[in-house]
Amino acid sequence: MHRDSERHKQFSRRTAMLAGGKAVLLSALVGRMYYLQVVESDRYKTLAEDNRISFRLLAPPRGRIVDRFGVAIADNQQNYRVVLIPEQTGDVEETLLRLGRIIAIRQSEKKRILREVRRSRGFVPVTLRENLSWEEVAHIEVNTPDLPGVMIDVGQSRFYPFATEMAHILGYVAAVSEGETKSDPLLELPGFRIGKSGIEKVYDLALRGASGSSQVEVNAFGRVIRELKRSEGQPGTRLQLTIDSGLQEMTSKRLGEESGSVVVMDVHSGDVLAMVSTPGFDPNAFNKGLSNEQWNDLISNDKAPLTNKSIAGSYAPGSTFKMIVALAALEKGVISAESEIFCSGKTELGNATFHCWKKGGHGVVDLNKGISQSCDVYFYEVARRTGIERIAEMARRFGLGAGLGLDLPGERGGLIPQ
DSSP states (O other), rough: HHHHHHHHHHHHHHHHHHHHHHHHHHHHHHHHIIIIIIITTTHHHHHHHHEEEEEEEEEEOOOOOEEETTTEEEEEEEEEEEEEGGGGOHHHHHHHEEEETTTTOOOHHHHHHHHHHHHOOOTEEEEEEEEHHHHHHHHHTGGGSSSEEEEEEEEEEEEOOOOOHHHHHHOOOOEEOGGTTTSSSGSSSSTTEEOOOOHHHHHHHHHOOOOOEEEEEEEOOOOOOEEEEEEBBBBOOOOOOOOOOOHHHHHHHHHSSSEEEEEEEEETOOOOOEEEESSOOOHHHHHOOOOOOHHHHHHOOOOOTTTTTHOOOOOOOOGGGHHHHHHHHHHTSSSOOTTTEEEOEEEEEEEEEEESSSSSEEEEEEEHHHHHOOOHHHHHHHHHHHHHHHHHHHHTTTTTSSSSSSSTTTTTTTOOOO
């Protein structure tokens, strides 16, 4: 009996100690729960809300560019693209193989797609091809039961109706390079395009517009559940040029595939009505992405289609410089409007003989006839009497070589109307 009593007391003490330990642990747990749920509730509520709601930027529509009459020369059009959601397809390579029987997928594109699939989460769409034709979209939609995870998405892409005719004026847009993404968060959006040359580059910030935003609810893995709020961005600025698209197109056709340039200006306002450089290139190809073959063809072309010969080429001024010679001579007083010089078709200076463009000459020529007939002999003699220093001074006074208003965008005489 004594032994049983000792055992009972020992058991009671252990039970009391175990119950006390449990009470302490339970008190600590309750205290911790109170601290998290009551004291720190605001903080953890904010963190949970931040994890639940994802804030995303929306790319705004790029601003349209129109000519002096409002005709669109750089616009946006629907861009049908096919995307793949990897988690919805059992075998990505098998799906790409089936899709390749409907639309062409190059080996380089396939490598790029597989690389993006490995880098991205399974629910993040991966772009397979952009700028699909309506026929390609229809073929893909018909075969969607055999293409798990493949779907058609619609966006916007830049389109140039007057492709080669306006290429050197407008320039083109292309994907953002790695070194350019630091200046604006908008540039980090997949598929975003910025101006790389021409008007598209000079006025890129205005044409971009302001980004919109979208608040979406996501789960713990980042998968979108629903959209909570959406704020559309501000479209880019509508830009109007002084260019006449009809005149630009006609001038380009007259030049054809020859290497040359033509600039047509309004003599009263100085507006540039047409500025053509041939041969041109298709800026739409840069937006879609050039193949290596297309790029090599452009850079190896002897006629330099990528060069804007109107502002980047260096050429002898020819007969247009005769106006400067005439002004310098009149100001110096070596000739008057009525002064006459005989053109026999050639003139000699030292041991050299210089010919007029008209074989046989123009006969007796005054200033008016010299300009209207562009008589070479007349201006050879006028230049000899005037002197090179006076002619050079007059040329500098008129700012030859300062361009056509393109050096300072928006100034009077440029491409942008006031």
